[in-house]
Amino acid sequence: xxxxxxDQVALIVGxxxxxGRATAVLLARDGARVMASARRAERLQELKDSLAAEGHxxxxxxxxxxxxAAMAELADATRQKLGPIDILVYATGTNTPDRSMKRLRPPIxxxxxxxxxxxxxxxxxxxxxGMRERxxxxxxxxxxxxxxxxxxxxxxxxxxxxxxxGLAHAIRLEEKENGIRTTVVNPGLxxxxxxxxxxxxxxxxxxxxALLPEHVAEAVLACLKLPPRAVIPxxxxxxxxx
Ligand SMILES: NC(=O)c1ccc[n+]([C@@H]2O[C@H](COP(=O)([O-])OP(=O)(O)OC[C@H]3O[C@@H](n4cnc5c(N)ncnc54)[C@H](OP(=O)(O)O)[C@@H]3O)[C@@H](O)[C@H]2O)c1
Numbered sequence: 001x002x003x004x005x006x007d008q009v010a011l012i013v014g015x016x017x018x019x020g021r022a023t024a025v026l027l028a029r030d031g032a033r034v035m036a037s038a039r040r041a042e043r044l045q046e047l048k049d050s051l052a053a054e055g056h057x058x059x060x061x062x063x064x065x066x067x068x069a070a071m072a073e074l075a076d077a078t079r080q081k082l083g084p085i086d087i088l089v090y091a092t093g094t095n096t097p098d099r100s101m102k103r104l105r106p107p108i109x110x111x112x113x114x115x116x117x118x119x120x121x122x123x124x125x126x127x128x129x130g131m132r133e134r135x136x137x138x139x140x141x142x143x144x145x146x147x148x149x150x151x152x153x154x155x156x157x158x159x160x161x162x163x164x165x166g167l168a169h170a171i172r173l174e175e176k177e178n179g180i181r182t183t184v185v186n187p188g189l190x191x192x193x194x195x196x197x198x199x200x201x202x203x204x205x206x207x208x209x210a211l212l213p214e215h216v217a218e219a220v221l222a223c224l225k226l227p228p229r230a231v232i233p234x235x236x237x238x239x240x241x242x
Contacts, residue, residue, distance in 0.1 A: 002222070002225035002226070003225050003226070003227055003228075004030065004031060004225075005027060005030040005031060005032040005087075005221075005224060005225065006030065006031030006032070007031060007032070007033060008032045008033065008086040008087055009032070009033045009035070009078065009079075009082045009083050009084060009085050009086050009087070010024075010027045010032045010033065010034050010035070010085075010086065010087035010088075010089065011035045011037065011074070011075065011078045011085050011087065011088050011089070011123075011127065012024045012027070012034060012035070012036050012037065012089045012091060013037050013038070013063075013065055013071075013074070013088070013089070013090050013091065013092050013119070013123050014037075014038055014065070014089075014090065014091035014092030014093065014142075015036035015037055015038050015044065015047065015060075015091065016036075016038030016039070016040045016043035016044055016047070017038075017040075017043060017192065017193050018091070018190065018192030018193055018194060018213045019091045019142055019187070019190060019192065019213045019216045019217060019220075020036075020038065020089065020091030020092070020142075021036075021043075021047055021213065022212075022213035022214040022216070022217035023089050023091060023216075023217040023220050023221070024036045024047060024051075024058065025047075025051065025214075025217070026214070026217045026218065026220075026221050027087075027089075027221070027224075028051050028054075028056040028058050029054070029056060030221065032087070033059075033082045033083070034056075034058040034059065035058070035059045035060070035061060035074075035077070035078040035081065035082060036048070036058055036059070036060050036061075037060070037061050037062065037063050037074050038062070038063075038092070039062060039063070039064050040062070041060070041062040044060035044061075044062060045060065047060070048060050059077075059078070059081045059082060061074055061077050061078070065090075065092045065115060065118075065119030065120075065122065065123060066114040066115055066118060066119055066122075067122070068118075068122040068125070068126075071119065071122035071123045071125070071126045072122075072125075072126045074123075074126065075123075075126035075127050075130075079130065084130055084134055085127045085130055085131065085137065086131075086136070086137055086138065087137070087138050087139075087140070087224060088123060088124065088127045088137075088138075088139045088140065089140045089142070089220060090119070090120045090123050090124070090139075090140070090141045090142060091142045092115060092116070092119050092120070092123075093115065093116050093142065093144075093194065094111070094112060094115045094116065094194070094197065095112065095153060095154065095157045095194060095197045095198070096108050096111070096112065096154070096156070096157075096197055097197060097198065097199040098199075099153065099154025099155075099156065099157060099199065100154060100199075101154075101155055104154065104155060104156055108156065109155075109156045112156035112157055112160050113156065113159070113160050113163075115160075116157070116160035116161065116163075116164060117160045117163045117164055117167070120141055120164055120167060121167060124139055124141075124167075124171060127139075128171075128175065128180065131175075131178070131179075131180050132175070132178045132180065134179075135178060135179040136179040136180065136228065137179070137180045137181070138180070138181045138182075138183070138223075138224055139168070139171060139180065139181070139182045139183070140182075140183045140184075140185060140220055140223060140224065141164055141165075141167070141168045141182075141183070141184045141185070142184075142185050142187070142216070142220075143161045143164040143165050143168070143184050143185065143186050144157075144161040144186055144187060145186050145187065145188050145236060145238065146158050146161045147161030147162045147163075147164060147165045147186060148162075148165070148186055148236070161186075164184065165184050165186070165234070168182050168183070168184035168233075168234075169182070169184070169233065169234070172231070172233055176231075179228070181228070181231040182231070182233065183220075183223045183231065183232050183233060183234070183235065184233070184234050184235075185216065185219060185220060185223070185234075185235050185236075185237065186234065186235065186236045186237070187211060187216045187236075187237050187238070188211065188236075188237065188238030188239055188242060189202065189206065189210040189211060189238075189239055189242060190210060190211040190212070190213055190215075190216055191207050191210040191211070191212055191213075192213055195207070206242075209239050209240075209241040209242060210239055210242075211237065211238070211239050215237065216237055219235055219237045223235060
């Protein structure tokens, strides 16, 4: 039977839109005590207000995942406001229309690696010691099918997503003896704001069959709701028609 997430403390990084926002909503509805973070404070406030209207109180904290100190402060603020952190979901990510090798430049490369990969390490680093001390916790990283098979998402995106899968599995092997579970989720096409960062937007026909953010959020929840003796190390979720 799936476990309840009631009163578990969940930190979601990248919660202002898309998959992270949908995950924050489902976790709050399941009774988790949620800290939602991203850079856009007004989007976080909108999320807080919309969940409050449903009767769910969530905390928000604007922070830039590319900044290790900001991730440490975010983890501290979460512990202060909600208590020890049980769950981290890293749903932060970006891409660029200038994704091809012809157009990619060092600052764009740096931006993608910092956002998609460095931030995941900073966030995990900020929460893991507390999990270790308490002998439990669950880290979930949103990577991509682009981290498993070559596609048109660009060298920087694919390198960052391969790296994120490596980071997740390495943490899992090291930390399982400390009771910490680690899951990396690789979605296929999801209809989110990330589509705006493509050089060519998906067609209406493609978007009509793409995953919705809440589909990926449901998969994240299914992983989180397994009993502590079980873990899904890596999960792929793609649109059934693609
Ligand atoms: N959409 C897809 O087809 C697809 C497929 C596979 C994997 N993914 C992955 O899924 C994850 C979520 O993306 P999404 O599709 O849900 O796109 P999205 O709606 O654009 O969400 C991206 C989230 O990342 C946050 N973010 C970006 N840069 C940040 C930074 N420096 N610091 C903190 N937060 C930052 C954004 O918030 P702020 O801008 O407010 O900071 C936003 O909340 C990404 O890792 C993406 O690569 C997406």
